[in-house]
Amino acid sequence: MSNPVYGKKAAESRNREKLPAALLLLIIGLIAFLVWAPFQAGVFNGLVLEFEQPIYWSVIIGSVLLLIWATAFFKNIKLEDQRDWTALFVLLIPITYIIALISAASQYFASNMVLIQALYAFMFVIGLYLLQNRKANRVMETTLITVAYIIVMFGLFNWLGQGRTVSAIVSWFSGTVVNGQYTQAVWIDANGPRLASVFQYPNTYAAFLMAFFFVAVFGITRSKKWYGQAIHAFMLVPIVLSLLLTLSRGGLVFLPVVFVVLLLFLKPAKQILWILYSVIAGGATLVVAKPVTNLGQQFYLGQINDPAKGWFYVLGASLVLAVLAWLIQQFVAPRLENGTSKWSAKKLANLWLPLVSVVAVGVLAFLFLGTNLKHILPGNIGDRLENLNLQQHSFLERMTFYKDAVKVLKDYPIIGAGGGGWASIFEKYQNNPYTSRQAHSFVMQYLVETGLLGFIVLLAFLFFIFYKYIRGYINAGEQERESYFGYFIIVFSLLMHSLMDFNMSYVYIGMLVFLGLAGMAAAMDNRPVAKLKLKPSTMRGLYSAVMVLASVILIFVSIRYIGASQDVVKAKKLITTSTDFQEIKTPLDKALSKRGGHPDAVLYMSSLLQAGFDQTQDESFYNAELNLLTNALKKEAFDKNMYKQLIKLYQSKGENGKAYAILRDNANRYTYDMDWYEQLIVQSYELGYQALGEQDIAKKDEYFKSGLAAYQHVIQGVEHLKTLPEGQLQGDPFEITQPMVLNAGKMAYMLNDSAKAAEIFKVGIKDDLNDDTNHEIALWYLAALQKNGTTDQALYDRLLQVDPNEKEEIDKISKLNF
Incomplete structure (x- = not known):
């Protein structure tokens, strides 16, 4: 059966047709959206107030574009x-995310994710119909590549110390520019500076660079014009250089894997060209990598650097590569095509070079990881590669995240814990006290959020599109294959890297993936389905009505959420500048009226009411805060900060029993929160002593x-942490503190278990007995020993040197009977 997209007559027909006004407006809007979106704070980590509004604006823009799509393609919906x-x-x-609201760990996070997943669905639908148009497809493909190249150059400007210059250009439409500098375009961590460009996370930037490196190589071999070949070739060095500057080991690991798979889709002549361009680009980058890396490091270490020198290296290598690519495409490529024609005609001809590439990658990996060849790389890049192994902390920590995600899945197996579920509840299931609010795997995080139901739906969707696209690709001609192969490259590259990182938590990356899937679906091997009883016009009307209604609802919801977010931001600023209670409270009241469970609004209002109660002891402040927190916690049952506010509220009124109940009943939700358990132990003693x-x-x-x-839980946790693999970092501190020892020991003693008490007190014996807590622990320890008929003479003598009167106190305590 002929393919509507790949068919020759259909393609010629679309090439002649003029673009209607609605379609032209849709294309212009989508282009503007794709230029605007990457420069916004796009990560959904659930806690950063400043990330909210760009996400809601994205949903509004996507919904408006869908309304335009409904106008432009109404007759095409059959x-x-x-x-x-x-x-x-x-x-x-998005429907599976709506279902997951039923068991959502956080209604706030989950509702945000419903909006985001709806945006992705809208992008897919728009792209599916739009990219079937040959002209529109060419425009959108050019837009995606152009934006990608702008992002690459933007990152290098920041690396070479010219971030303020380029940040000034984007500051008028991006809220991510703070004090004249794009936030975290270059990361600084224990490894030194790491390039992140617009993504604020180097590993996600590495995944993006990997995708568009292959798109650039594909662009060279596909372009018929010399300037097209030159532009794509010119960008290879900046892309590979940027990839090295991210210091992303995952990017370097997945790059050859994706490369080998993509080679399978190419004829031998194209395979040779891809390998050739990759080798040349890698070699040219290594020539300039050290000086450019050093210049960036000097700038971020506060030293004077020379950006012009850095650009000389980058642009010089890029120009050389552009000229080489033009010469290769002009003189070498045609000869390769002719010379490999017999080879290409053989069965499984496209398998040989990928197999050779696997061997070559293995050899290169050995040389760079096991020999001194790594010293040709800049020092920090070589060091990162040297530490690449299965016992390295980054790998071990990811394995821990995945095991903990399985624990969550066991408790939320069918419909999941809702959008943002991992960020809400990971502390309950964590193996050690890490603080990652991302599961570092799209697959595992998706399972946590939507359960098996949502994951099966997603898997079926992806499998169907990949299967149909590959089947259509095999049966298509060369020109038809090339029209949509770029989308496959983007989707496959980003999803592969997302197996071990949270790239899909970035709304822009998610948009790229779903637009790419739309491009693949637009070109897939297509077949009719069994006709339904409903007429096509009825089906078209129903589907269009649903899509229009959904977009209108999302527009109004997003506008409301934006208003709430703006009110919270206003209140946050007023807290630092105003002492007028009512002035601060007014925007918070507005925010809560628009979105009652907004965590930031709840916490700011709670703090404000707490201050009012502390100053006036007016019961109305207490009751208002109590109602606010108890109602909010019905929607945000795992929000630790809200619990802390509630504990503080109870304690301010002397209701320590209620504060204790909060600590006790929620301790299992914060397995490795040392402060939480210390408070619980102290409160247990004080209330027990009162009883x-x-x-x-x-x-x-x-x-x-x-x-x-609670004390035993801490002991078990400390012992468990000793069993972590040698290379794995523990995370936050988790240890037995002196207040824990003192209060737990007293409780054991007052339960008439002096032997257990002595065992507990012994843990807290320190050299410095002038410290009040250390002194009291030693006192009770000696009393417990004396009650058991033993002593520690050396400690006894030291304690009496500090305070001779403690002899009587030891005797007194040892004679107590509870």
């Missing part, structure tokens, strides 16, 4: 073939036993 039905299938993805004074022995025992259980 839902008669498989391609059209993918436009219906994609709606199941003892009131002769309520049952209550005393209840408090003391819960406190000792």
Whole structure:
């Protein structure tokens, strides 16, 4: 059966047709969106207030574009073939996120993710129909590549110390420029400066660079014009150089994997050209990598550098590569095509070079990892490669995240923990006290958020599109293959890298993937589906109505959320500049009226009401704050900061029993929060001691036993952390503190278990007995020993040197009977 996209007559017909006004408006809007989006703060980590508004604006823009799409393509919506039905299938993805709201760990995070997934679905639907038009496809492909090249150059400007110059250009439409500098365009961590460009995360930038490196190589071999070949070739060195500057080991690991797979789609002549350009680009980059790396490091270490010198290296190598690519395409490529024609005709001819490439990659990996060849790389890049192994902390930590994600899945197996579920509840399931609010794997995070239902839907969607695209690609001609292969490169590259990182948490990356999937679906081997009883016009009307209604709803919801976010931001600024209670409260009231469970609004309002109660002891402040927090926690049941505010509120009124109940009932949600367990142990002792004074022995025992259980949890946690692999970092501190020892030991002693008490107190014995806590621990330890008929004479003598009167106190405590 003929393919509507790949068919020759259809292609010629689309090439002659003029673009209608609505279609032209859709293309212009989508281009503007794709230029604007990457320069916004696009990561969804659930805690940064400043990231909210760009996401909501993206949803509004996507919804408006969908309304324009409905006008431009109304007559084209027939839902008669498989391609059209993918436009219906994609709606199941946001629907699974809507279903996950039922069991969502955070309604706030989950509702945000519903909006984002709806945006992705809209981008797919728009792209599916738009990219079937030959002219529109060419424009959109050019736009994506142009934006990618701008992002690459933007990153290098920042690396070479000219960030303020380029940041000034984008500052008028990007809120990510702060004090004249694009935030975290260059990361600084233990490895030194790392290039992140617009993504604020080097590993995601590496995934992006990997995708567009292959797009650039493809562009060289595809372009018929000399200037097209030169432009793509010119960008190879900046892309490879930027990839090295990210210091992303994942990028360097996945690059050859993706490269080998992509080679399988090419004829031998093209395979040779891809390998040739990759080798030349890699060699040219290595020539300039050290001086350019050093210049960037000097700038970020506060030293004077010379940007012109850096650009001389980059532009010089790029120009050489551009000239070489033109010469190769002009004189070598035609001869390769002719010389390999017999080879290409053989069965499985395209398998040989990929197999050779696997061997070559293995040899290069050995040389760079196992020999002194790594010293040709800049020092920090060589060091990162040298540490690349399965016992390295980054790999071990990722494996821990994945194991912990499986624990979450066991508790939320069918519909998941909702969007942002990992960020909400990872502390409950964590193996050690890390602080990652991302699971560092798109697959694992998706499973956590939508459960098996959502994951199966996504997997089926991806499998169907990949299967149909590859089948169509095999049966298509050379020119038809090249029209949509760029989208396959982008999608495959980004999804492969996302197996071990959170690239899909970036809204812009998600948009790229779904637009790429739309491009693949637009070109897939297409077949009609069984006709339904409903007329095509009825189906078209129903589908269009649903899409229009959904876009209108999302526009209004997003506008409301933007208003709430703006009010919170206003209140946040007023807190630092104003002392007027009502002035600060007014925008918070507005925010909460628009979005009642907004965590930042709740916390700021809670702090404001707390201050009012502390100053006036007016019960109305207390009741208002109590209602605010208890209602918010019904939607945000894992929000630790809200619990802390509630604890503080109870304690400010002397309701320590209620504060203790919060600590006790939620301790299992914060497995490795050392401060939480210290508070719980201290509160258990104080309330138990109070119950003892009131002769309520049952209550005393209840408090003391819960406190000792908390102490035992800490001991077990500390012992477990000793079993972590040698290369794995523990994360945040988690240890037995002196207040834990003192209060747990007292509780054991007052439960008439002096032997257990002595065992606990012994853990806290320190050299400095002038410290009040250390002194008291030693005092009670000696009393517990004396009660058991033993002593520690050396410690006893040291304590009496500090305070001779403690002899009587030891005797007194040892004779106590509870």
